[in-house]
Amino acid sequence: MKTKVALITGGYTGEAEVSFKSASFVESQLDLEKYDVYPITISLASWFYVNDAGVKIPVNREDFSLTLDDHVLKFDVAFIIIHGTPGEDGRLQGYFDMISLPYTSCGALTSALTMNKGYTKAILADIPELFVANSVLLFDTDRADGARRVQERLSLPYFVKPNAGGSSIGMTKVKTLEELPAALDKAFDAENTGKQVLVEEFVTGREFSQGIFRNAADELIVLPATEVRTTRDFFDFEAKYIPGLTEEITPAELTSEQQERAAQIIKEIYVRLNCKGMVRVDFFLEEQSDRFYFIEINTIPGQTAQSFIPQQVRSYGLKESDFYTELIEAALRPR
Structure with a gap:
């Protein structure tokens, strides 16, 4: 009997577009003689599988199962290919740990x-x-005087980035002090990155x-x-x-x-x-x-x-x- 693989894609951030492309490639390479592969999309609106007829089948979140033709399908393993939350930050891993579904990525604590x-x-x-480069970690409560703290502790140029972001979204290379406030705002306001900002000295x-x-x-x-x-x-x-x-x-x-x-x-x-x-x-x-x-x-x-x-x-x-x-x-x- 083939192993049933949930190929999990999508996510809650702007990286979902990249995740869909990654999942499509992985699906094209998986050994279909060994595995039955079911692409599962996870979004803020819903979790679902699309069958051959183009019908969305919702995932039962109690046990991450699908009901197909009055048959309940349970997976043997989850292949997680979500970049960003909730597939890369430990949230999905913690859920799978609770329902005892094996998965291909790092565990919940390491992922978080x-x-x-x-x-x-x-x-x-x-x-x-x-x-490691010299750095300053800023929290949302530091936003008002973050630029001052960076100037006191680091030397130009800086890399300013969301502390929990991916795909370089919200990142800026800062060459002058005048550019720093806008770069901090951009990083703080990046979607679903926790409103923490890491500023590092540039390494040549x-x-x-x-x-x-x-x-x-x-x-x-x-x-x-x-x-x-x-x-x-x-x-x-x-x-x-x-x-x-x-x-x-x-x-x-x-x-x-x-x-x-x-x-x-x-x-x-x-x-x-x-x-x-x-x-x-x-x-x-x-x-x-x-x-x-x-x-x-x-x-x-x-x-x-x-x-x-x-x-x-x-x-x-x-x-x-x-x-x-x-x-x-x-x-x-x-x-």
Whole structure:
């Protein structure tokens, strides 16, 4: 009998558009000889599956089941591909824990923690060979004098970003103090990001993104890194999703020593944060010091054909279908 997979997409933020594209690609790559796949859309209005006739079938939220032709279908595993809330911030994971449905992503606590960039940096700050940029974390109560606090503690230029956002939404590179108030307002007002803002000093260097996952044999696999070179000031939303603005080099041009050092750091990050499934770590390699600086971790990374993880999977020598099989089978292992 085939494994019944709920492929969960959508979400409550502007990242839903990206989530739909990721889910479409994952669905096209899943092994249909092993899995019966049911795309499930989660939105603020409803949770539903669309059958072959185009009819929306609501999800029973008591046990995450569907009623199809008077038959109740229960899933064996959830493949979460929602970027942002509620699929990346631990909310959906907590619900699945309560109904005992296995899923492919990190657990509820890790997912919630890693959506908070400031808290994540605090936990990772003492990992050997990993550095973090000087930063200030601002809460909504700090909004009135946030600019003053930043000026007192950090040196220009700054990166201003929502503390719990994704896809670089609400992010600004600030080069002058006059630009800071508007950048703070933009980050504070970004939808569904918790009204917390992280301001960091700019690190000059090369930017990389690198995936890691735990396979069905319980082995940690570090994928080849991707270097990001963009014509924009930084890797913002437009650079990520508008063709031609960014060059992505996979595998990245790193020395053997740099590759080994990065892999060790990423494994330590994965273990320290108690990650599950696949995650992606973004980092800078500072030009002058050759130090790796942590940017952020993404626990539900993009999965279009052009996204970093599929690029890295192919570079590693795996087919995407085999990679997604590893993730599903790993999720089904007894925890």
